[in-house]
Amino acid sequence: MTNFTATGDLVRFALRRDRVKLPIWVGAIGLGMLYAVSALPTVYATPEQRQVRARLMDSPAATMMSGPGYGLDNYTLGAMITNEMVLWLAVPAAMMSIFLVVRHTRAEEETGRAELVRSAVVGRYAAPLAALIVAVIANAGVALLTALAMISGDLSAADSFAVGLGLGLTGLVFAGVATVTAQLTEHARSASSLAMAVVGAAFLLRAIGDASQRGGNILSWLSPLAWTQQLRPFVDLRWWPLLLPVAFVAGAVGVAYALSGRRDVGAGLLPARLGRANAAQSLSTPFGLAARQQRASLIGWGTGLFVFALATGSLSDSVSEAVAENPEMGEVFRASGQDPTDGFFGAMALFFALMIAAFAVTSVLRLKSEERTGHAEAALATAVSRRRWIGSWLGYTALASVVLLLISGLGVGLGAVTSGSDGGVVAEATVATLAFVPAVLMVVGVAAVLFGLRPGASSWAWLVVAYAFFFGFFGALLDLPDGFAKHSPFGHTTAMPLSSIEALPLILLTAIAAVLTVAAGISFRRRDLDLS
Numbered sequence: 001m002t003n004f005t006a007t008g009d010l011v012r013f014a015l016r017r018d019r020v021k022l023p024i025w026v027g028a029i030g031l032g033m034l035y036a037v038s039a040l041p042t043v044y045a046t047p048e049q050r051q052v053r054a055r056l057m058d059s060p061a062a063t064m065m066s067g068p069g070y071g072l073d074n075y076t077l078g079a080m081i082t083n084e085m086v087l088w089l090a091v092p093a094a095m096m097s098i099f100l101v102v103r104h105t106r107a108e109e110e111t112g113r114a115e116l117v118r119s120a121v122v123g124r125y126a127a128p129l130a131a132l133i134v135a136v137i138a139n140a141g142v143a144l145l146t147a148l149a150m151i152s153g154d155l156s157a158a159d160s161f162a163v164g165l166g167l168g169l170t171g172l173v174f175a176g177v178a179t180v181t182a183q184l185t186e187h188a189r190s191a192s193s194l195a196m197a198v199v200g201a202a203f204l205l206r207a208i209g210d211a212s213q214r215g216g217n218i219l220s221w222l223s224p225l226a227w228t229q230q231l232r233p234f235v236d237l238r239w240w241p242l243l244l245p246v247a248f249v250a251g252a253v254g255v256a257y258a259l260s261g262r263r264d265v266g267a268g269l270l271p272a273r274l275g276r277a278n279a280a281q282s283l284s285t286p287f288g289l290a291a292r293q294q295r296a297s298l299i300g301w302g303t304g305l306f307v308f309a310l311a312t313g314s315l316s317d318s319v320s321e322a323v324a325e326n327p328e329m330g331e332v333f334r335a336s337g338q339d340p341t342d343g344f345f346g347a348m349a350l351f352f353a354l355m356i357a358a359f360a361v362t363s364v365l366r367l368k369s370e371e372r373t374g375h376a377e378a379a380l381a382t383a384v385s386r387r388r389w390i391g392s393w394l395g396y397t398a399l400a401s402v403v404l405l406l407i408s409g410l411g412v413g414l415g416a417v418t419s420g421s422d423g424g425v426v427a428e429a430t431v432a433t434l435a436f437v438p439a440v441l442m443v444v445g446v447a448a449v450l451f452g453l454r455p456g457a458s459s460w461a462w463l464v465v466a467y468a469f470f471f472g473f474f475g476a477l478l479d480l481p482d483g484f485a486k487h488s489p490f491g492h493t494t495a496m497p498l499s500s501i502e503a504l505p506l507i508l509l510t511a512i513a514a515v516l517t518v519a520a521g522i523s524f525r526r527r528d529l530d531l532s
Contacts, residue, residue, distance in 0.1 A: 037153035
């Protein structure tokens with residue numbers, strides 16, 4: 001037996017387990033590129049309209065959120081996609097790879113399944129190698145789909161495959177990062193968090209580097225998220241930057257294998273921090289425990305959303321000028337015939353509400369891991385009822401969502417003030433964002449009732465967020481019937497400040513959310529705990 005015995009069997013096993021998740025991840029990234037290729041030529045049909053867009057992207061705030069700005073002097077569709085879309089497709093590819101590798105390495109050790117597997121004829125390094133092979137397969141799918149999507153828009157095949165290859169290799173870079181972090185900690189959540197922190201640092205380095213100098217400086221080259229854009233596709237294609245992710249992956253895998261030989265199965269290289277001898281009084285309640293467990297996540301989401309909202313708000317004046325020169329762009333904001341700034345604030349409020357709905361779904365989904373790891377069983381063995389346990393967690397999720405909506409609205413408003421708007425826009429942007437509280441609460445209710453019925457079904461709550469995002473942003477642009485958007489909870493929310501607030505839809509959404517939450521508590525109380 002060698003160190004890699006049974007790798008093929010573990011690859012087939014991993015693909016069997018991820019037969020639903022991976023196609024959704026890969027397909028969503030491919031569809032994102034297909035949408036860009038299909039919709040952008042409609043909005044920016046002429047070179048003059050694309051140059052209007054180029055002027056909008058030639059600002060520090062826009063550069064930080066998009067790319068280094070290659071090709072702004074002659075803003076073709078290919079240059080536009082590379083500058084504005086590639087980054088936002090590279091980030092989900094990185095997330096997919098991190099979750100995939102951690103799920104099949106550290107999480108397997110944490111649950112004890114890895115020890116059971118290795119009791120058979122399985123090599124020491126077979127599991128991490130199998131996880132990396134699956135990551136290669138998934139990212140190859142990302143590369144192929146995104147390249148084909150671009151070619152379908154009559155873009156250059158060589159440049160399209162360069163972009164696709166760059167996106168796939170970016171995903172593999174962070175698969176390598178996750179392979180290393182999986183050796184450092186004892187818990188899968190810590191390994192994922194460390195790898196995601198690397199993604200955040202890479203985003204920050206790229207943003208600062210690109211904003212400091214047209215085309216980026218040394219800080220941009222330190223960020224794996226920037227390497228695909230540094231290929232300069234559709235402007236002046238160069239292939240050699242692809243050597244950087246290849247070298248990074250090889251180095252990360254080498255480091256991971258070296259580290260894995262220095263630890264026991266189930267243990268991490270970083271020593272687990274001992275807790276205090278006596279817990280704080282707040283941890284004696286399910287709500288306090290949920291708040292403590294979600295504290296780091298809330299701080300991370302709040303910080304990221306505020307910074308992003310601040311940068312977004314600072315673009316409000318530039319957006320107004322761009323919409324004035326290109327009326328088609330106003331369709332993106334659903335503000336035809338109205339003040340484009342109001343349309344911008346309404347669209348941004350919807351965007352941040354959907355982001356916070358995603359936070360809410362991830363928060364509710366953590367109930368599933370709490371149940372399957374036995375933490376819920378331990379809590380319920382005390383004087384805590386099932387209804388109180390799930391109610392406390394959902395109550396914390398709802399409260400945290402409201403806080404994030406408030407932070408996002410304030411960020412957009414303060415950003416707009418820095419670009420010259422009057423102080424009243426802070427209140428307008430905040431109200432516009434808070435108007436989506438009932439819609440977010442309804443998403444929480446849907447996820448909760450799915451969890452209450454069957455933990456494995458709770459992930460279907462993502463469909464609500466995906467549906468709302470697609471029809472909320474693309475429905476008007478693609479001239480789809482309004483009825484599609486009305487089937488989303490976010491389609492019934494008044495998008496302040498485009499029009500006055502209508503209380504009845506908000507009251508109905510809140511009532512439906514309350515009913516779903518009660519139904520979640522009842523269904524959770526009636527089923528057995530899932531400890532599989």
